[in-house]
Amino acid sequence: MSATGIAVVIAIIGFGAGAAALGLYLHLRERLNGQSRALDSLAAFQPLFADLWSEEMPRRLAALFAAQRLAKSRGSARGLGNVLVSFIRKRMSGESEGDSFDDVRLALTILSGASVRGAQGVPDLSGIDFHGAVLSGVDMGGFRLAQCRFDRCRLAGAKLAGADLSGASLMGADLSGADLRRADFSEADFTDADFTGAKVGGANFTNTNIGGAILAEAAGLSQEQLDQAFGDGGTAVPERMRFVPGRSQRPRRE
Numbered sequence: 001m002s003a004t005g006i007a008v009v010i011a012i013i014g015f016g017a018g019a020a021a022l023g024l025y026l027h028l029r030e031r032l033n034g035q036s037r038a039l040d041s042l043a044a045f046q047p048l049f050a051d052l053w054s055e056e057m058p059r060r061l062a063a064l065f066a067a068q069r070l071a072k073s074r075g076s077a078r079g080l081g082n083v084l085v086s087f088i089r090k091r092m093s094g095e096s097e098g099d100s101f102d103d104v105r106l107a108l109t110i111l112s113g114a115s116v117r118g119a120q121g122v123p124d125l126s127g128i129d130f131h132g133a134v135l136s137g138v139d140m141g142g143f144r145l146a147q148c149r150f151d152r153c154r155l156a157g158a159k160l161a162g163a164d165l166s167g168a169s170l171m172g173a174d175l176s177g178a179d180l181r182r183a184d185f186s187e188a189d190f191t192d193a194d195f196t197g198a199k200v201g202g203a204n205f206t207n208t209n210i211g212g213a214i215l216a217e218a219a220g221l222s223q224e225q226l227d228q229a230f231g232d233g234g235t236a237v238p239e240r241m242r243f244v245p246g247r248s249q250r251p252r253r254e
Contacts, residue, residue: 052087060103064110071115081120084111092128101133112139112159126164141179161199181220192234195221205229211245 051063067084070076084107091104110116111123124144131151139159146164151171158178166184171191175198182202192212201220211231215221216238223241230246237243 052083053090057100057103061106064103064106068106068110071110071113073115075119077113077115077119079120081111081116081123084116085123085125088125089128092130092133101135104130104133105135105138108135108138108140111143112141136174191231200225210235 051059052067054060054063067080071080088104088107091107117123122142122144123140125140125148126144126146127148128145129149130153131149132153133150134154135158136154137157137159138155140163141159142162143160144164145160145168147167148165149169150173151169153170153173155170155178156174156176158175160183161179161181163180163183165188167187168185169189170193171189173190173193176194176196178195178198180195180198180200180203183200184204185208186204186206187208189209190213191209193210194214195218196214197217197219199219200215201222203225205225205228208229209231210229212234213231214236215226216236218238221238221241226237226241226243231243232245235243235245
């Protein structure tokens, strides 16, 4: 090989090594910037922590209003979703029926915002016990709510479109006027639930217990959905449809 050819090969090798080094540098810089942003976000949340876990409702609400302001920026919203999910889990872990749920409602509102979702994805509240909570009108569209307990909850007008409610219990829940389109109700228990005026088009009723449920005025209900579900003679369905009461395929929750 001539001297010129050798020089060209060395130049190509040098260029490749330089490009690799530049790529590594940019990757490391991005990681450091990401860690820096995460630390800045954590520092922003620190003042919230004490009041968020307070026993006093006004202090919790004040912390959540501050969080709501932070959530307006996608950069500041990074990590906030996890904090709010942890707060809701702790808040609902004790005896809560009869309490005011303004703080939980506000936390759910922040979680449903575009900034928090964009920063952290779909909120996962699976397995939380919300029984007896007043959550009328809340937006939990697309949330992961598998195995949650919403027994006797007031969810009138709630936005639950596309939510994963598989295996959840909503016995005696008020779902009147709620948006339940495309939600996953497979294996869920809706015993004695009220669906009056609720939108249920496209919802998955596979092996869903609708014993005693009021579905006579549910919007978008199809015969196919009823055929997927099971219940008893107390199930109210539209006159144009048929529902043959069937034996529960799994025990009813107490």
